[in-house]
Amino acid sequence: MRLRVNPIACTGHGMCAELLPELITLDPWGYPLLASEMVPQALAGHARRAADACPTLALLADDSFVAGPGVRHGRRHAG
Amino acid sequence: MSIDLHGPGLWYATRATGLVSMLLLTGSVLFGLLVAGRFSSARWPRFLTQGMHRSISLMVLAFLALHIGTTVLDSYTSISLAAAFVPFASSYKAGWLSLGAVALDLIIALVVTSLLRGRLGYRAWRRLHWLAYACWPVAIAHGLGIGTDRSVTWVIAVTLACLGGVGAVAAWRVLSFGAQ
Numbered sequence: 462m463r464l465r466v467n468p469i470a471c472t473g474h475g476m477c478a479e480l481l482p483e484l485i486t487l488d489p490w491g492y493p494l495l496a497s498e499m500v501p502q503a504l505a506g507h508a509r510r511a512a513d514a515c516p517t518l519a520l521l522a523d524d525s526f527v528a529g530p531g532v533r534h535g536r537r538h539a540g
Numbered sequence: 541m542s543i544d545l546h547g548p549g550l551w552y553a554t555r556a557t558g559l560v561s562m563l564l565l566t567g568s569v570l571f572g573l574l575v576a577g578r579f580s581s582a583r584w585p586r587f588l589t590q591g592m593h594r595s596i597s598l599m600v601l602a603f604l605a606l607h608i609g610t611t612v613l614d615s616y617t618s619i620s621l622a623a624a625f626v627p628f629a630s631s632y633k634a635g636w637l638s639l640g641a642v643a644l645d646l647i648i649a650l651v652v653t654s655l656l657r658g659r660l661g662y663r664a665w666r667r668l669h670w671l672a673y674a675c676w677p678v679a680i681a682h683g684l685g686i687g688t689d690r691s692v693t694w695v696i697a698v699t700l701a702c703l704g705g706v707g708a709v710a711a712w713r714v715l716s717f718g719a720q
């Protein structure tokens with residue numbers, strides 16, 4: 462799973478950092494900083510919940526990105 | 541167990557579930573305002589506000605189902621199930637009942653669009669969600685106008701508390717973030 466923030470949509474609600482502190486911290490203005498885009502399997506559920514909680518749907522947890530052995534395959538959803 | 545469709549039991553249930561629905565809907569609006577105004581404190585994280593807003597909104601639907609079910613079953617008045625959704629489908633206190641129908645339609649629209657938020661996209665969902673500010677006063681007016689208990693002192697006090705609470709939190713929300 463891959464995590465992305467749409468910086469235009471993000472309004473700095475900070476919900477994501479509360480729900481996924483392992484990967485997301487907030488900068489001094491309250492905007493998210495990702496420690497890593499790739500979400501370890503163990504955190505996938507938490508990442509999905511964080512994406513679902515984002516009030517502006519700015520956090521995207523993209524399931525179609527599967528980290529294969531050395532290859533990144535998967536397709537992007539429109540929207 | 542059988543349900544007495546003629547005695548006053550259902551009527552009591554309608555009034556009780558109506559009052560609970562009013563409190564829950566007010567709670568939903570209050571937590572919605574707190575999400576939008578980004579309330580948080582050391583002891584109250586934001587995802588909790590958001591979770592309360594969503595869960596209470598779903599509970600509103602559950603209590604409205606009871607509120608409507610008991611109304612329709614009660615044989616003292618002949619209010620059809622359709623009248624719960626369609627304004628002016630019943631002649632019983634048609635104006636006030638229609639406000640209830642409009643509020644119900646709006647609540648269903650708010651919840652359904654919110655559950656499909658991911659598909660709708662943020663902007664479309666956000667526009668629709670402003671309907672909440674039309675929905676809540678209509679629901680309150682329905683209760684004030686039609687309620688058997690509308691002249692009972694404590695019911696008036698609870699209704700006023702709901703109005704005051706939403707007014708105060710709405711003012712705070714506008715001061716914090718405007719119409720964002």
Ligand code: HEM
Pocket residue numbers: 515516517565568569570571572573575576577593594597598600647650651654655669671672673675676713720
């Ligand atoms: C399951 C259903 C619902 C979900 C998932 C949901 C979700 C949300 C979210 C995420 C926000 C924050 C918007 C933002 O800050 O950008 C919000 C705000 C709000 N919601 Fe809901 N909502 C639901 C149902 C309802 C219902 C039934 C009502 C009441 C009629 C309601 C009333 C409000 C209000 C008043 C706001 C504040 C809007 C503002 O001033 O910006 N919501 N809701």
Ligand code: SF4
Pocket residue numbers: 466470471472473474475476477478491492493514515516517518519520
């Ligand atoms: S929850 Fe959404 S809006 Fe808030 S900081 Fe995270 S990505 Fe941005």
